[in-house]
Amino acid sequence: MQITATEFKLNLGKYLNLVLTEDIWITRNGKMIAKMVNPNVPSVDAISGVLAGKVPVDTDRHSLREERLSRYETDD
Numbered sequence: 001m002q003i004t005a006t007e008f009k010l011n012l013g014k015y016l017n018l019v020l021t022e023d024i025w026i027t028r029n030g031k032m033i034a035k036m037v038n039p040n041v042p043s044v045d046a047i048s049g050v051l052a053g054k055v056p057v058d059t060d061r062h063s064l065r066e067e068r069l070s071r072y073e074t075d076d
Contacts, residue, residue: 002027 001018005028008015019036021043027035 001025004028005033 001022002025003015005026007061008024015036018024020038022042023038024036025032026036
């Protein structure tokens, strides 16, 4: 969510409650001046939504390593 600094100052309580569910970007004169994030959410959890569905569930780190190394094998 993006809001102006004035809106943030006028409704501080509203946005303090809202930051528990989403990040809030604060702007002044159309420029980004701050970002409020929930400090109780680990960064890994924050990006997990971005990665959802991109990596198969049954994939482990060993199979990912093998796949990566197989790209560099050369046929002699």
